[in-house]
Every structure is written in structure tokens, then in C-alpha cells.
Amino acid sequence: MPMYIIKLGAPDGKILTREYEAEEPAELRRELEEQGYHIFDLRKRPVRGFLRRGFGRGKVKRSDLLLFNQEMLVLIRAGLPIIQVIDTVLEQYESGPLSAALKQVREDVKGGAALSTALERHRQVFPPLYTASIRAGERTGDLPVTIQRYIGYLRKMESVRKKIISALLYPSILVVVSIFAISLLLFYVIPILSTVFSESGSQLPLLTRLMITFASLVRSWSLAGILAVIPLIIAFRFWASGEKGRFLIDRFKLKVPYLGTVMMDYSLTNFVRTLANLLGGGIPIVEALHMSTGTLNNTYMEKRLAGAIKAIEEGGRISAGFEKTGIMPPLAVRMLLVGESTGALEEMLVGISEYLEETLEERLHLLTSAFEPIIMIVMGLVIGVIIIAMYLPIFKIAGTVG
Structure with a gap:
């Protein structure tokens, strides 16, 4: 799936430069505008970015995804809001593909996106099976069980x-x-x-x-x-x-x-x-x-x-x-x-x-x-x-x- 580099204005007035995966740029633009973002610039990432992605933005290991979910489960059961949960988990991951993806997920959730929608934009890091499970948990209102x-x-x-x-x-x-x-x-x-x-x-x-x-x-x-x-x-x-x-x-x-x-x-x-x-x-x-x-x-x-x-x-x-x-x-x-x-x-x-x-x-x-x-x-x-x-x-x- 193509990667796009976007310069956008957040609802709180901040200017951000972000990377998203999407099939069509028009669909991505519409989703971001619905969340209250203003799009200044949207362009497809060049080939050299793809090479970097192959080495630095690859899929996370299954063991890392397991640890991430264990930490998130404990924090959600403790009653923390989802933004605070992501912030706390981010403290454990200073760098790497999971950290980069979570930072963008946090901003998307702050902008009003559902957690599953924010996760779905990073399919290299979060498998479709995972995002579908999270979406189902959001629908049933029982995310910890999911x-x-x-x-x-x-x-x-x-x-x-x-x-x-x-x-x-x-x-x-x-x-x-x-x-x-x-x-x-x-x-x-x-x-x-x-x-x-x-x-x-x-x-x-x-x-x-x-x-x-x-x-x-x-x-x-x-x-x-x-x-x-x-x-x-x-x-x-x-x-x-x-x-x-x-x-x-x-x-x-x-x-x-x-x-x-x-x-x-x-x-x-x-x-x-x-x-x-x-x-x-x-x-x-x-x-x-x-x-x-x-x-x-x-x-x-x-x-x-x-x-x-x-x-x-x-x-x-x-x-x-x-x-x-x-x-x-x-x-x-x-x-x-x-x-x-x-x-x-x-x-x-x-x-x-x-x-x-x-x-x-x-x-x-x-x-x-x-x-x-x-x-x-x-x-x-x-x-x-x-x-x-x-x-x-x-x-x-x-x-x-x-």
C-alpha cells in the first residue's frame, strides 16, 4: 500500500508532518478532514522512503506485539483513558517501528479517530486481524476482553x-x-x-x-x-x-x-x-x-x-x-x-x-x-x-x- 507524507494543521493549532498508508489519497484526505485536520500538503513518498521502510519501518515481531498488548490490557483494566494508555506504553518504546506508529496513533485518537481506525493506518505494524479485533471490541464495548x-x-x-x-x-x-x-x-x-x-x-x-x-x-x-x-x-x-x-x-x-x-x-x-x-x-x-x-x-x-x-x-x-x-x-x-x-x-x-x-x-x-x-x-x-x-x-x- 502506498505511503503518503502529509503536512497538516491539527485542531489544537499545531502544524504536523505525518506519514500514512492509504489506497487512495482522496480517501485519506477526506478521513483526515472529517477528524478536523486541515491539509496543507499531501504527496506520495518517493522510492528512497520505501527502502528506508524496508529496514527501519518493517513489521514488528510477534513477541513485541504480544508485550505491547499485555501492557495495554493492564492499563485499560486499571481504568486509564486510551490516550494515557498510549502515552504510558510509549515510554517503554523509545524508537523503532512500533514507537513511530504509536506516536501517530496517539495524535489520531486525540483528533477524534477511533483506536481501530488509527491503528489501521499502520498495517505494516498492526496486522489487519488485530485492527479488526479491536474494532469488534469497540463495537461490543468490551475492549479488555478482546x-x-x-x-x-x-x-x-x-x-x-x-x-x-x-x-x-x-x-x-x-x-x-x-x-x-x-x-x-x-x-x-x-x-x-x-x-x-x-x-x-x-x-x-x-x-x-x-x-x-x-x-x-x-x-x-x-x-x-x-x-x-x-x-x-x-x-x-x-x-x-x-x-x-x-x-x-x-x-x-x-x-x-x-x-x-x-x-x-x-x-x-x-x-x-x-x-x-x-x-x-x-x-x-x-x-x-x-x-x-x-x-x-x-x-x-x-x-x-x-x-x-x-x-x-x-x-x-x-x-x-x-x-x-x-x-x-x-x-x-x-x-x-x-x-x-x-x-x-x-x-x-x-x-x-x-x-x-x-x-x-x-x-x-x-x-x-x-x-x-x-x-x-x-x-x-x-x-x-x-x-x-x-x-x-x-x-x-x-x-x-x-
Whole structure:
């Protein structure tokens, strides 16, 4: 979304220079004038501003957003006015994207804007799901409950993310260490031993000659290989960033044996938990479905769910729409049907998200349990063959001397 730099006069007579995100400048101008601001100048921020935004105004970390909401919840429950709440929270953030956004939010709220409206203008910092939840809390008049629910949602999402990172950490370390060990042998150990063997003048075993030739080829062509691969990577990333490329890649990822199922479970866990949180906050089902779809991070799944959402908009049942997508587990579909029939859809969605999370944990455990010994065996065999190949001449020379 474009960023605009605006010079405006506040209702209290102050002259301010602010930055806002907006689809259309005319709409932004109208909103600010309705709040009592006088617009002196409005212009689109140049490209160099975009570069600064990429480094200095990026999205805040989920942990920072969690801490911000915890602090805000305590202050609101203490009975402080929203302006004082923002001022108090700002004391904890001297710099960074969150601080810059909150300063502008404070001015907007002072000018008469609703908190959700002020937050919505900073989508890089405050996700649409968050601003929608705040808006729902404002409508119901129970903002603390809304914030508490969002805090619980963030904690669960962060917990799932940490479990995945923890499960993949040890196999990743094994792969990195193994690659380092093999590279050390190919680029350092084998050349030294090769020189020693050539000076000895002895006939080398076939395995040793093959290994020395292979190591020599790797050293000779490694730089050329890297230079050749870089353009291919750039071209692939360019293709993958397009709509068709991303769709094909996302579909392929889900078809990878076992790994595809794990990725689908993770996406569905995020989707269902987000949907439950939005419904609990009082957001209508169709709006909640559209917003939750963005948490899938998979265009193939998003397109499958788009058909279900369209059917629901036309009056169809949620469970029937999800069943037609082919990506929701049968048990989850049955639980949705029960939730619709009993009027406890939110509670059933929470149950589905917990079921999917447990399934995800089990699959991750099985994956890492199988992956770790496979990595160790494969890398052990590779390193073992290299070492045997290079030690065979040593054994031969020692036998000759003996």
C-alpha cells in the first residue's frame, strides 16, 4: 500500500508532518478532514522512503506485539483513558517501528479517530486481524476482553512456531555440521594427502584415485558452479514471485510425501485458530473467513478455500463448504457440522485447532525421529567412504614398509 507524507494543521493549532498508508489519497484526505485536520500538503513518498521502510519501518515481531498488548490490557483494566494508555506504553518504546506508529496513533485518537481506525493506518505494524479485533471490541464495548483473547491467540501461534523450530533445529545442525566436515575433507585434507601420495610414487587404489579426481573437480568447478547457479536462483525467485509460479510451488509443496501433510497441518492450525479468535471477537463469519485465509500462506489452499467461502456467502453450510475443499481432515469437518448444529461453532473451532496442533506435533516428532538417523547414516557413509579412500594408500605403504 502506498505511503503518503502529509503536512497538516491539527485542531489544537499545531502544524504536523505525518506519514500514512492509504489506497487512495482522496480517501485519506477526506478521513483526515472529517477528524478536523486541515491539509496543507499531501504527496506520495518517493522510492528512497520505501527502502528506508524496508529496514527501519518493517513489521514488528510477534513477541513485541504480544508485550505491547499485555501492557495495554493492564492499563485499560486499571481504568486509564486510551490516550494515557498510549502515552504510558510509549515510554517503554523509545524508537523503532512500533514507537513511530504509536506516536501517530496517539495524535489520531486525540483528533477524534477511533483506536481501530488509527491503528489501521499502520498495517505494516498492526496486522489487519488485530485492527479488526479491536474494532469488534469497540463495537461490543468490551475492549479488555478482546485484547485478552488476542493475547491468547498470539501466545498459541508463537507456541506452535517455536515447537516447529525446536523440532527442526537438531536435524538442521546435523546437516550443517556434515556439510562442513565433507567440505573440509574435499578442500583441505584430500589435497594435502594427494600431494603426499604423488611424492611417494606408489600406485594408488582405484577408490583413492576416483576420490582425488572427484575432489579436484569440485575444487576446480565450485566457483563456476556458484556463478552459474546464482542467475538460476534469481530467475526462479522471479518466477516464484508471480501468481502462477507461486501457485504451482505451493501446490507442489503440499504433494511432497509426508512433508506436505505437515505443512498443510501447520497452515490449517493457523487458519482455524485465527477464525475462532475472530468469531469470538464478534466479527461476522464471512468477514472472519476472508481475513483468516491470509494466515494460510499458501495460494493453493487459499484458492480451494475461496470456493468454500463463496458457497457460504450464498447461504451454504460451513462444514459442507470446507468438506468440498479436500484439504480439511474428515474429523474436523464432522466437528464443524456438530458446532453448526449446536450453535457452538467458536468452541468447536478451538477444539479443531487443538486437534490439528496435536496431530502436527505427532507428525513432527515422527519426522524428526526418522530424519535424524537417516542424516547420520547417510553423512556417516559419505564421510566414511572419503576417509577409507584416503587411508587405503597409507595402509598399503605401511604394509610395504613392514
